[in-house]
Amino acid sequence: MSATVSGIQIGMQCLLENARRMSIEDWMVIPLQWQESLYTPGRKLRIGWYDYDGFFPATPGCKRAVREVTEKLEEAGHHVQEWKNRDHSEIANVFNEIMLSDGGYHSLAAWKGEILDQSIEMNVLRFKTPLFLHGLVSFLSGLVSQKLKLLWDAGPIKTKDLWLVNGSKDRLITEFVSDWNNHDFDIVICPGFPFPAPPPQYPSRILSGTHLPVSFRYPPPQYPPRLLSGTLIHSILLLLDYSQVPTSTVSF
Structure with missing residues (x-):
């Protein structure tokens, strides 16, 4: 963001002046100039x-x-x-499936010893809840909110999924x-x-x-x-x- 539109323009122009160099340093960047x-x-x-x-x-x-x-x-x-x-x-469902696919393995490791914002406390609760209890929590959550239920249902169990x-x-x-x-x-x-x-x-x-x-x-x-x-x-x-x-x- 910027306080002015012209500031956004200048920022984007500076980034794209040498897009080729960015592409060399990061293969995911398309070398597209301004x-x-x-x-x-x-x-x-x-x-x-x-x-x-x-x-x-x-x-x-x-x-x-x-x-x-x-x-x-x-x-x-x-x-x-x-x-x-x-x-x-469906986009929201796919988002949840991908974000929760590792069962919180990497997130919990990264958050260890950290002070967590309350906006991700629900994620921590879900990650630390034993898998065999997810069905029960999902059912109870569904009585309150179907969208909250989706959070507990998400996460592919097998690689093929x-x-x-x-x-x-x-x-x-x-x-x-x-x-x-x-x-x-x-x-x-x-x-x-x-x-x-x-x-x-x-x-x-x-x-x-x-x-x-x-x-x-x-x-x-x-x-x-x-x-x-x-x-x-x-x-x-x-x-x-x-x-x-x-x-x-x-x-x-």
């Missing part, structure tokens, strides 16, 4: 938006932020269209990108999290959100809505072509 033609396309943008992912409802404040930004974009003359019928339930989960992840990425490209969106605006960051004193032991960017490894740029006004609208889009660099999901 493309000015994408940053200033010379046309109005096609912008998609949604404020409900079909899995966990966003709070009114998060939905309002999306609405205010899309209204500003539409006033600026851009084509704004709701991306309807979003359902990320983990391969199937990875296949599901690849399929979901393909479907997501294909639907995006079919709509010809330059950018998608959505809540990055279903609720604002809770203060430390608030209950936050069970959190929901971030399944899509984490599961797909797409880091969404984040911008304060106050920056999106007038001629600054064009500046929010640092990388236009999603098919080349899938990072143009903007969250608030």
Whole structure:
């Protein structure tokens, strides 16, 4: 994040000035230089938006932020269209399956002796609960929340199941990108999290959100809505072509 849109632009340009060097140092980095033609396309943008992912409802404040930004974009003359019928339930399930696949072996080792934030205390409880009790806890949790039940049901037991989960992840990425490209969106605006960051004193032991960017490894740029006004609208889009660099999901 940055306090200004121009700050985000400068940061991205600096990172991409020598993309080849980054690619040499990290084989997972695509050697794609800054493309000015994408940053200033010379046309109005096609912008998609949604404020409900079909899995966990966003709070009114998060939905309002999306609405205010899309209204500003539409006033600026851009084509704004709701991306309807979003359902990320399976993405959330795959996220849980992958994150819990090792039964907490590596997480518990990394957390040993650490002071843990209460937002991951539920994970610790699940990891330390004997496997033969998971079915019982899952049943009891389901009486309160079906989404909490999913947490206890997740986690492939056998290697063959983990391969199937990875296949599901690849399929979901393909479907997501294909639907995006079919709509010809330059950018998608959505809540990055279903609720604002809770203060430390608030209950936050069970959190929901971030399944899509984490599961797909797409880091969404984040911008304060106050920056999106007038001629600054064009500046929010640092990388236009999603098919080349899938990072143009903007969250608030």
